[in-house]
Amino acid sequence: xxxxxTAGHIIFQVVAYTVCILLAVMSLFPFxxxxxxxxxxxxxxxxxTLSLIPSHYFMDNIxxxxxxxxxxxxxxxxxxxxxxxxxxxxxxxxxxxAHALIAYNWKLRRAFFTFIMAVMMIPAQITGIGxxxxxxxxxxxxxxxxxxxxxxxxxxxxxxxxxxxxxSFPLDLLEAARIDGSHEFYTFNRIVLPIMKPALATQGIxxxxxxxxxxxxxxxxxxxxxxxxxxLMVNLLRGDIYKTEYGAVYLALTLTVxxxxxxxxxxxxxxxxxxxxxxxKG
Amino acid sequence: MKKRHKSxxxxxxxxxxxIPFVVVFLIFSLYPTIYTALLGFTNSKGLGxxxxxxxxxxxxxxxxxxxxxSFKLSVINTLHIWILNFIPQIxxxxxxxxxxxxxxxxxxxxxxxxxxxxxxxxxxAASIAILFYSLFGYPTGPVNYALEKxxxxxxxxxxxxxxxxxxxxxxxxxxxxxxGYTMIILISGVLGINPQIFEAADIDGASSMQTFFRIxxxxxxxxxxxxxxxSMIGGLNMFDIPKVMFNNGAPDNATLTASVFIYxxxxxxxxxxxxxxxxSMLVFVVIAILSGFTFFLMRDKDEVKxxxxxxxxxxxxxxxxxxxxxxxx
Numbered sequence: 001x002x003x004x005x006t007a008g009h010i011i012f013q014v015v016a017y018t019v020c021i022l023l024a025v026m027s028l029f030p031f032x033x034x035x036x037x038x039x040x041x042x043x044x045x046x047x048x049t050l051s052l053i054p055s056h057y058f059m060d061n062i063x064x065x066x067x068x069x070x071x072x073x074x075x076x077x078x079x080x081x082x083x084x085x086x087x088x089x090x091x092x093x094x095x096x097x098a099h100a101l102i103a104y105n106w107k108l109r110r111a112f113f114t115f116i117m118a119v120m121m122i123p124a125q126i127t128g129i130g131x132x133x134x135x136x137x138x139x140x141x142x143x144x145x146x147x148x149x150x151x152x153x154x155x156x157x158x159x160x161x162x163x164x165x166x167x168s169f170p171l172d173l174l175e176a177a178r179i180d181g182s183h184e185f186y187t188f189n190r191i192v193l194p195i196m197k198p199a200l201a202t203q204g205i206x207x208x209x210x211x212x213x214x215x216x217x218x219x220x221x222x223x224x225x226x227x228x229x230x231x232l233m234v235n236l237l238r239g240d241i242y243k244t245e246y247g248a249v250y251l252a253l254t255l256t257v258x259x260x261x262x263x264x265x266x267x268x269x270x271x272x273x274x275x276x277x278x279x280x281k282g
Numbered sequence: 283m284k285k286r287h288k289s290x291x292x293x294x295x296x297x298x299x300x301i302p303f304v305v306v307f308l309i310f311s312l313y314p315t316i317y318t319a320l321l322g323f324t325n326s327k328g329l330g331x332x333x334x335x336x337x338x339x340x341x342x343x344x345x346x347x348x349x350x351x352s353f354k355l356s357v358i359n360t361l362h363i364w365i366l367n368f369i370p371q372i373x374x375x376x377x378x379x380x381x382x383x384x385x386x387x388x389x390x391x392x393x394x395x396x397x398x399x400x401x402x403x404x405x406x407a408a409s410i411a412i413l414f415y416s417l418f419g420y421p422t423g424p425v426n427y428a429l430e431k432x433x434x435x436x437x438x439x440x441x442x443x444x445x446x447x448x449x450x451x452x453x454x455x456x457x458x459x460x461x462g463y464t465m466i467i468l469i470s471g472v473l474g475i476n477p478q479i480f481e482a483a484d485i486d487g488a489s490s491m492q493t494f495f496r497i498x499x500x501x502x503x504x505x506x507x508x509x510x511x512x513s514m515i516g517g518l519n520m521f522d523i524p525k526v527m528f529n530n531g532a533p534d535n536a537t538l539t540a541s542v543f544i545y546x547x548x549x550x551x552x553x554x555x556x557x558x559x560x561x562s563m564l565v566f567v568v569i570a571i572l573s574g575f576t577f578f579l580m581r582d583k584d585e586v587k588x589x590x591x592x593x594x595x596x597x598x599x600x601x602x603x604x605x606x607x608x609x610x611x
Contacts, residue, residue, distance in 0.1 A: 009387075016381050016389055024398040026458065033424055034413055049424040050431075097303040104296030110589075112300065117580070119311070121512070121573030123519050125541065126566045129548050129559045130318030131310070137332050150310035153303050184295045213406045215522045216541075220549055231408035235526050238412065249416060256409045264404050268397040275400065275463060276470035 031257065037250035045246040057247055064248040068241060069225065072255040075233035082144050082218075082229060083211040086151030090207045091200050094157030099188050101158070102165045103174060113162070120155040125216040132220050141221050151211070157203055163277070164199035202274035205267055209260070230256050315566075321559035329553045343560035353561060355535055356543035359449065363524075363539065364517030366453035367460070372509065375464035380498070382465075383472045385480070386490050396469075399462030407459070407522035414455055415527050418442055445536035448528060452537055455523050460516075464509055471505035472498055504579055511576045515569050521545065540565055 032052065037045055041057040065072070100106075101113055124131070132141070140146045170191070177187040193200075215231045222228060228236075234256055236242075242249050264271065322343055326334035337343070347353050378399070382392050389395075402410065417424050421438035429435045441447045475498070483493045521541035524531070530546060531538025540561070548558035 012387060013389070016387065020378075020381075020389070020391075020395050024395060027398045027401050027462075030413055030417060033417065046422050049419075049422050049427045093302050093306070096299050100296045100299035104293050104299075106293040106296035109296060117577055118573070119307075121515055121576055122566075122569060123515065124311075125519055125521065126562050126569060127311070127315040127318045129321060129544075129555055129562060130314035130316070132548075133321065133326070133332055133555065134314055134317055136330075149306065153307035153311060158303070178292075184292065185299075188299070209404055213408075213522075215408050215525070216545070219525075219545075231406050231522075231526075234406065234408040234412055238415065238526065238529065246416070246422075249412065253409050253413050253416075257405055260405050264401060265397075269393075271404070272393075272396050272400060272466060275466045276473075 031261075034250050034257070035254050037247060038254040040247050040250075042244060042246045042248075045250075049246075058251070061247045061251040064245055065252055068248075069236045069239065070233050070242075070252050071225075071228075072230075072233065072252065074226065075228055075230040075256070076259070078144070078227055079212050079230040082147050083208050085144070085148045086211045087204055087207040089148065089151040090154045090157045091204055093152040094154055094161045094203065095193060095196055095200065096188065097158045098161035098165050099192055101162050102169050103171070103192075116155045116158050120159055124150070128216060128220055131217070135221060142224050142227050143221075144227070146221050147211075147214075147217060151207070154207070157207065160203050160277075161196070161199055164196065168195070170195055202270055202277065205263075205271055206274060209263070212260070318559045318566075319563055321556055322563045324556050324559075326555040326559070327553055327557075331553075334556070337556075343556050344564070347557055347560045347564065352531075352535060352538060353540075353543055356531070356538045356540045359531075359535075359537065360518060360520060360539045360541075363449055363453045363456065363520065363537075364514065366450065367456035368510075368513055368517070371457045371461045371464055371513075372506070374461050375468050375509075376499075378461075378465045379468040379472060380494050382469055383498070384490055384494075385484075396462070396466060400466060401462070402459045403463050408526045410455060410459065411523045411526035414451060415442065418451060442528075443533050445533055448533055448537050452520075452523055452527070456517075456520070460513070464513075467509055468502060468505065471502050475501045507579055508576060511572050511579070515572050515576075518565055518569060518572075 033050065036052055036054050037049070038061060039058045040051070040055040041060060044051075044055055044057070097116075101109060135141050135143075135146045173191055173195075174187060177191055178184075182190075212229075213231060214229075215235070218229045218232055219235070222232060234253070237249050237252055321334065323340045324334040324336055326332075381387060381389060382396075418426075418441040420426060420440045420442065423438075423441075425441065426435075426438040430438065439447070441451060479497055479501070480493065483497055488496070519541050520539045524537045524539050525542050525545065528537040530550075531542060544558045544561050544565070547554045547561065
């Protein structure tokens with residue numbers, strides 16, 4: 001009886017490992033093909049698209065990319081400016097709003113939190129037309145501020161910060177600071193914000209990546225290619241001039257994916273923990 | 283009257299600190315929402331034209347949209363692709379959750395597997411769309427190449443020009459990008475279940491199968507509903523992959539999703555802002571209902587209890603105040 005169970009156990013483990021390894025391969029394989037093909041020439045790729053042996057056409061592919069519409073550097077720069085600024089805004093104002101919700105007992109507090117919960121799920125792109133017309137009428141299309149400023153009101157950010165603060169808010173410190181005569185705003189900046197570093201880091205990663213990957217609003221608002229963000233640059237690769245430049249397309253994709261790989265694999269521990277934290281409690 | 287000791291009230295800072303959020307929200311979120319809703323009742327169209335009049339028949343745009351074949355098709359496509367992606371997604375996520383949280387099967391490398399399964403979720407969807415566009419290319423894409431070499435097919439398949447395979451590829455990409463996320467959410471849900479329930483089951487001699495179906499699953503009900511509804515909202519907004527991969531819903535509108543339809547109505551062709559707004563608002567209503575449902579699910583039961591307890595305390599305080607003459611603030 002017992003022996004049978006261990007035999008079953010071993011079979012089970014073999015199945016589980018096989019499935020997990022297959023899924024892991026499924027996650028990585030497309031990107032491996034992408035990186036390998038980025039170093040191969042178009043004739044090589046046409047001959048055999050599936051190869052795990054890198055070739056030596058990396059620099060040639062870079063030359064093909066140069067002078068065409070896809071400009072990795074411009075895309076990177078624009079995405080970096082927009083994502084950094086909007087992340088800073090989201091973090092600071094989400095923390096401030098969450099602080100207001102936790103540290104003070106005001107009349108409309110509960111109503112305000114209910115409101116934040118209610119609008120949290122509503123995606124921005126559904127009101128994209130009104131937003132576009134509004135921005136157009138005040139001349140703010142092709143202006144990064146149109147993509148950055150709205151980040152100051154991020155309901156999901158407030159929700160996340162509040163969840164974190166409920167668990168670890170230093171009410172005693174707040175009292176102590178008051179006794180020492182510290183102004184409330186000063187207390188927030190100097191005492192509360194530093195304590196919230198772990199939550200800010202987690203929220204920061206997600207805000208940054210979300211903003212970096214955004215396609216809809218940038219596509220609507222940014223019409224000049226000098227202002228294109230990375231996803232808009234990627235979108236250009238569907239164009240006819242890239243139809244036969246297989247190697248160059250894979251290279252361009254690699255350039256857009258590598259920064260995310262670096263960020264993800266260096267911070268994966270926090271990211272996975274953050275995803276789990278962001279969910280409701282069972 | 284006794285002199286009342288009044289402590290400094292800090293409540294006003296609660297209001298002050300919310301001002302930036304509220305102002306930005308009103309300008310960049312609420313106003314565009316109302317504006318979009320209004321545009322649905324107007325004749326707004328044409329690139330660069332921001333003047334409009336209200337229509338004589340206010341619901342004309344909504345009628346047109348509801349009768350529009352492409353819109354209907356886009357809604358059906360969206361649902362089709364979403365279901366095709368969600369069912370395998372939740373099943374696989376559940377299976378992995380059962381494996382990863384089971385105390386009897388000790389899998390090694392869980393951390394690494396989680397990192398790898400979640401990874402596609404963080405990569406730019408536009409890049410993934412182009413990557414799969416290349417992978418499924420005809421005649422020399424890697425997928426065709428592999429299938430030919432393995433002898434499964436004799437000549438290349440035009441995956442991207444066939445209606446059903448185009449839709450299936452999008453559904454697969456969505457599945458591939460999201461099952462890791464769903465799994466992590468479900469695992470954190472299982473970890474949130476009171477461990478004593480599992481202990482009790484163990485003492486009663488329940489097998490791991492029984493434990494999973496009788497204890498884990500019923501306790502995950504709320505979180506699974508949450509996953510379902512949020513995934514539906516996300517699915518209704520499916521834009522990046524179909525837009526970048528197939529641009530205008532090719533082949534033959536098979537990959538035209540509701541969001542792509544709205545985008546193409548408003549920001550391409552004849553720039554029909556009014557009609558696109560009407561379509562947006564229809565989707566908005568569905569999302570509002572769904573998010574209202576999630577909101578109901580997520581409401582903090584502990585807090586409702588706390589609130590009741592707090593009110594009770596206040597009442598008692600008031601009573602005490604009456605008896606002691608209001609010494610307690």
